[in-house]
Amino acid sequence: MTVRQPTPVGQTVGIKVPPTAVVIFGASGDLTHRKIIPAFYHLQKNGHLPDGMAIIGFARREQSEQQFREGLRQSLEDFSHTQPIDQSVWTALESHLYYHKGDLSNPEDYVALAERLRTLPEASAFRENHLFYLATAPNFFPVVAENLGKAGLHAREGVTGCRRLIVEKPFGTDLPSARSLNETLHKVFPERCIFRIDHYLGKENVQNLLYFRFGNSIFEPLWDRRYIDHVQITVAETQTIGSRGGYYDMAGASRDMLQNHLMQLFTLIAMEPPASLEAESIRDEKVKVLRSVPTPTSEEVLRNSVRAQYGPGILGGRTVRPYREEDRVSRRSLTETYVCLRLEIDNWRWSGVPFYLRTGKALSQQYTEICIVFHRPPCVLFAHSLKHIARNWLKIRIQPIEGIHLLFNTKVPAQPLIQEARMNFYYRRQDHYFPEAYERLLLDALIGESTLFTRSDEVEQAWRIVDAVQEAWKEEELDRLPLYAPGSMGPVEAEELLRREGRRWGDPPCEEEEQLLE
Incomplete structure (x- = not known):
């Protein structure tokens, strides 16, 4: 079977990622180590990250920047979907990884973060292009958003770059809580700047x-x-x-x-x-x-x-x-x-x-x-040989073996009977x-493409x-x-x-x- 090169959903083809400062809140957590950093590694490996990128981990844990980097390197060994790790790619990414100790509930730590962003070596490249990733427990989503606003890191008039917010699920626990969270986020980020991520x-x-x-x-x-x-x-x-x-x-x-x-x-x-x-x-x-x-x-x-x-x-x-x-x-x-x-x-x-x-x-x-x-098709023509004809079905397999499968009916050779037949297409x-799901979604968020977000x-x-x-x-x-x-x-x-x-x-x-x- 000949398959032509697919065109992705959205507008990512041919668009260059602008230099951006990515701040990951909850950087010591499981999501950062299992999904986010491996995704950035593969974006770096595939040439999607420009010079001038900076990735800052924000968490309460007491650790040095070197310890933070070493922990992330080990996570790549454990969770990257491609092995072995390319040391030259990691070296290029590692030089733009930073750690900022802070309490999610303390507004002063966000003021310190704003100052840190202004003084990073890449600051002249990313300027005010900021992407804030809420990889925290859900109860901190409104807290982080409000504190970003208090520190002047929210999306507002007069900012020359783009400031965006990625929010993980669960997005609320019911309709009233989802509405309340939306209202809180909209006070500091307009809807076009909010990226609610669903990795599916x-x-x-x-x-x-x-x-x-x-x-x-x-x-x-x-x-x-x-x-x-x-x-x-x-x-x-x-x-x-x-x-x-x-x-x-x-x-x-x-x-x-x-x-x-x-x-x-x-x-x-x-x-x-x-x-x-x-x-x-x-x-x-x-x-x-x-x-x-x-x-x-x-x-x-x-x-x-x-x-x-x-x-x-x-x-x-x-x-x-x-x-x-x-x-x-x-x-x-x-x-x-x-x-x-x-x-x-x-x-x-x-x-x-x-x-x-x-x-x-x-x-x-x-x-x-x-x-x-x-x-089900009518059985009039085949009533002498069977009571029912199998229904045709079309299966679209999302995971783990991505593919498309079609079931149809056909004649049994040398017999006046019907049998089921299948046509199978496998992506791999x-x-x-x-690319892994987070790799694609992070790339879209960096360029502001919101099709795959909720x-x-x-x-x-x-x-x-x-x-x-x-x-x-x-x-x-x-x-x-x-x-x-x-x-x-x-x-x-x-x-x-x-x-x-x-x-x-x-x-x-x-x-x-x-x-x-x-």
């Missing part, structure tokens, strides 16, 4: 959704209620909650995954064609999808959702405790580690087409995919470099839907949630949700897929 949008096959849909005349005419029976979106994880019990027991699968990752995939697969590939055109259409989802009543939520917890069992050869016995989890917890939700979009294209969104911990396989299931068979109204609309689900669940008088076995694909109730409408979940990836790539 940086994945190659997520970016490919727009090109696949709108760049192929054989698929887009079929992309509506006339031909599509239903859509399945799955984000399956094999990990348990691990050491995240304190956070997870307050969030659950609906807040941790449904409100952001699954809603992003949902909007991209259902959106109308945008007027252009510019950020606002794409984001406008994504918001329209969410606004077209009616706020479900409690009765609708309880009929169209499933929540459950993983119980005890064996997963990957090791014993798994039930969720309620995990560290820092309430022994009476009703927090879900699995959620399945049936949604409908009240517009012309999708009226009557159900979308099934599911995600869970401790499942049998780790994968993310969108499955478009088409209407192409001779292209695959806008404030999109966040709020997603919370509107998830809040309705949470409120309905609160009204249930339950002592415990249904349990599912670790290493399964979830509770039987999720299977029944589809079965009662004559549908079933698509099969997870088969082990043969990895062999196909060898």
Whole structure:
């Protein structure tokens, strides 16, 4: 198969990154070491970072600049997706890494940071181009933003450069908190300067959704209620909650995954064609999808959702405790580690087409995919040989083995029977470099390309839907949630949700897929 060089979403092609000072708040944390610094290393390695860049780590830990650099070097050894580390690339990046000891809650430390930025060796190059990365606990998001404003480091009139803010998820815990956070951030940074990061949008096959849909005349005419029976979106994880019990027991699968990752995939697969590939055109259409989802009543939520917890069992050869016995989890917890939700979009294209969104911990396989299931063809011609013809489906695999798969029906050789056949496309068979999600998203933020970031109204609309689900669940008088076995694909109730409408979940990836790539 011949594959032409793809064009990325957005406007990053051919645009040079301006010299910028990047300040990472929470620089001693896991995110900085696992994702952010490896992303900057690969940007440096691929020639995307200009001279005049400076990266400043801001944290409370007492350490020297050399200790900070050595710790980051070790993180590259542990977490970079390319090995071995190129020492010449690291040396070039290391010379622009700095450490600034500060307390996130102390306004004076931000004043000192502002002075540090003015006196760095690269200051004459980056001037007032600043990118502030909030790699902190969520409760510090408004604190950091307000203190940046007090120190004069916010985006304002008279600043000759660009000052931008990257905010990690979770963006609020419900609709009121998301609105409050938006209001706080907007006091110091306008919406165009706020980049709410969702790493799923940086994945190659997520970016490919727009090109696949709108760049192929054989698929887009079929992309509506006339031909599509239903859509399945799955984000399956094999990990348990691990050491995240304190956070997870307050969030659950609906807040941790449904409100952001699954809603992003949902909007991209259902959106109308945008007027252009510019950020606002794409984001406008994504918001329209969410606004077209009616706020479900409690009765609708309880009929169209499933929540459950993983119980005890064996997963990957090791014993798994039930969720309620995990560290820092309430022994009476009703927090879900699995959620399945049936949604409908009240517009012309999708009226009557159900979308099934599911995600869970401790499942049998780790994968993310969108499955478009088409209407079953009439069986009149083949009634003598079979009762049903398999539905055609189109699977877009986001991870781990990115690809596109099509199932269709064909004749069995030498017999008057029908069999299923598949056509498979695998991204990694192409001779292209695959950037990690954070690498792509950081590059976009540096040049101000916001297509792959979430806008404030999109966040709020997603919370509107998830809040309705949470409120309905609160009204249930339950002592415990249904349990599912670790290493399964979830509770039987999720299977029944589809079965009662004559549908079933698509099969997870088969082990043969990895062999196909060898």
